[in-house]
Structure formats: C-alpha cells, structure tokens
Amino acid sequence: MKKAPEKFRFAAMAVDVPVFGLVGEKLYCLVSTVNRPPHYLNKFGFLGGMIKSSETAEEAVCRVLFEKGNIKDLYLEQLYTFSAVERDKRNRVVSVAYIGLVPPEKVLTYKQDEASFKPIDELSSLAYDHDEILKVSLTRLRGKLSYTTIAQFLLPKSFTLTELQTVYEILKNTKLDKRNFRKKILALDILKDTGKSQEGVQNRPATLYSFKSKKLEELNLVI
C-alpha cells in the first residue's frame, strides 16, 4: 500500500476512546493524565493515540487500549469523527472517537499506573476537545439504551433485574417502577433465566438473568 501523496498528508489521525463502566450508582470513565505544555497541563483525557498506516481505526483503538490501559475484549462502537482545526492546539489532529463499555468487575479490579476510572461527575475541563467527546458519548449511550440491548455491556454476564433497571435509571437519570420495568423487559424476550440466584446476600436472593444474545440487538419497543 502506497502512502498518499505528500500534499494530502497534512494531518495526523488519532483515535480517542472514553471507556465507561457502571458501579453502584455511578458511571465511571477511564482517563489518564495529559501533560503537554504549554496547552495541556495536568488535565485528564481519554486514552487515545495515533492510527498506524497498517491499521484500521478500530484496530488502533484495540491496540491503544491494550498498550496504554491494559484493557481488551470490550464492547466498542464508533462514536463520531472530530475534525475541528484547533481541536488539538499543538497540531492538526483529526480524531475518530469510539465508545468502550466494560462490566463493573473490570472497573472494580482495575489497577494501572497510567490510567484510572473516575466518576464522570468529576470530569470537567478535560484535555483537547474531550469535554465535547464526553458529552456526545453520553448522549449516544442514553439514546442507544432505549432501543438496543447495549445495557448488557455495562453488566456482568449474569445479573439481577434490579441491576438492569439501575443501568437505565442511572444513565437516564430517572426512576422506574419495578413492576412495570420487569413486565416490559421480560416481554421483550431478550433475557434468559440462568436458573441461579444471588448468593451471600443478606436479603432474599434475586434470580440471575443473562442476555439471550451477546451481540447488540435492536428493539422494537422503547424503554
């Protein structure tokens, strides 16, 4: 594969990937510290890096997450391409942003020197245009929650209906009726009863469910 003619190769192409995880009542996002004087001093930013000439954008995302965050095997989807001329004040960098989602256990056990999960309400004034990327990400997440099975990627393999309901409540910032939520979600026929129950809880153990399909599915109904 030849390179493009020099005159067209003015920009670098990057990927940036906010990785989200939900623990308890809080949404977390993976960030690392960005220190690039003079413009970006001790700010948080998502993991990101340059796309290589042999890679697709998605391959670059996987490589960057593994190299810089030791994260792999997660749900990824392309979010949007950010191309504002001054989005990186140092150079022209066009960024293809992706969203990553991980289940709670990955957030809880995460231990790396360079990156960590922070509650999103503690993220403001991020490096580059990452404030905007965060905003677009959350809008996308909220939207897809309503008409797809994307919630599965924020949950453990098996989970209780209350946990699933919490995903909706936190991300949509709303309170749902337990009985109605259960009726609706079970009627969608996307879950299966694992036959198991919670163990070691102090209250009545809840039935554990899992998604019938491990892929993102579109729903007919809106939750």
Place this chain on the structure above:
Amino acid sequence: MKKAPEKFRFAAMAVDVPVFGLVGEKLYCLVSTVNRPPHYLNKFGFLGGMIKSSETAEEAVCRVLFEKGNIKDLYLEQLYTFSAVERDKRNRVVSVAYIGLVPPEKVLTYKQDEASFKPIDELSSLAYDHDEILKVSLTRLRGKLSYTTIAQFLLPKSFTLTELQTVYEILKNTKLDKRNFRKKILALDILKDTGKSQEGVQNRPATLYSFKSKKLEELNLVI
C-alpha cells in the same frame, strides 16, 4: 497550525457524500463517474475529495459538493468514518462519510456535466467502498426517519400529508394507512398548516403543510 510530525502523516483524509433526493416513488442519489485505472474503471461513485489542512470535515464536504456538484445549502450529517486499509486500492485513504439530503425540486432541475442523480436501485458495484457506504447510509436514513423530523429535508418547503406519507412508505418500503398516519403525524404537533392548498391539480387540492421547526428534532413517538 503546525502540521503533524511526518511519521504520523501516512494517510490522506477524504470525505465522501451520498446526496439523496426523493422524486415520485424513487429515491435518487448523486453520483459521478470514477475512472482511475487500473482499479476503478468507469464506475459510479459519490462526490468526494480530500480534506484540506485548513478545513474541518464538514467544511470539506460543503466545498466538494459545491465545486464538483454545484450543490449547496442542503442538510448534512456525519455518517461514519471508513478506515479499512484497502478501501481505496490505490493509496491509504480514510474517509469521513456524510449524508446529504435535498428536496425533490433540486433533483428534478439538476443539470451538471460531471454528476447526476440516479435511482438507487441502479447503483451497484460502485467505486471504492461506496457500496458499503450506500448500505450504511440507507440504514441510517431509515432509522432516523422513525424518531426524528429528518423527512423534512426530502420534501419541498410546503407539502401535502400524502407526500409526507410517501417519504415514509418509500424509505421504509411499507404501506401505511392514510387516516392513522394523519392522526399520528398531526398529534406530534410538528407541522403547521400553511393556509394554502395545491393548485393546478386535477383532483381536490390538498392542504399544504410545513414543519414548525426547520431543524432536525427528535420525536418521542415512533412512526
């Protein structure tokens, strides 16, 4: 603005823009002939071109559509970024694809040497990865039709309810009940009666409506 360091500038960044318009019962798309031996011989392809160092992707789209197709002032939205390494067999070119929508009169009056509107069922075996871009475009269009006011950009400023219904029927490839469609669309409170009616038609003249908002709005209900 400095250029990115040379080692990162391996690829060219392009935009590609299928522009759609609906006339009668057919969806049309703007294409031009691509002749780039040895890989692309006399194929159709969407309008596209390289992003310049001073431009955002959207600015490049506007410039390219105007320069190569003499089209401006249309609805545009970013579709997806296509980055397969071999998507352009000649060089590494990453493309940020957009969708454009124009009203029927722009399709009907379109006359340019280099580009023309073709019915989409006549488009196959397009240049580059444009077959895939077309597929993704149509999926997006169909999806957004259901929960946004995107239909407005495929219609004249004022239109009949039957014309609006036809947009849904053609793009979703379905037949809708006239009475139910009218009830539903009027209940959404997104249209206003212009007070005018069709003229010069051989049947009872239909009331002309327009959208209250000229921007893309999200709907609560699904059509």
Place this chain on the structure above:
DNA sequence: GCAAAAGTGTTAGGTATACACCCATGC
C-alpha cells in the same frame, strides 16, 4: 423478629389498528 431487597396483579386511561365512504376539483 427484624432489616433488606425480591417478587408479584389489577385497574384505568390512552394509544394503535383496522376499516369505508363522501368531498372537491378539472376536464
């Protein structure tokens, strides 16, 4: 037995669907 979360049904109001005939206009 108490604390904590799980689990479960009914009713009323609203929405979606199915369906057929008269109306206004031009020729």
Place this chain on the structure above:
DNA sequence: GCATGGGTGTATACCTAACACTTTTGC
C-alpha cells in the same frame, strides 16, 4: 358526470402507568 386523490370517525384490542403488599433470606 366521471375520474382522481383529499379528507374524515369509530370501535376494539393492546399497551402503559399508577399503585402496595407479601416473600425470602441473613443476622
């Protein structure tokens, strides 16, 4: 007066939303 598409209402089935108490478990 006829051909053409415009415009309208109702009844039924379904879905949605509101609402509170009993069950199971660990301690």
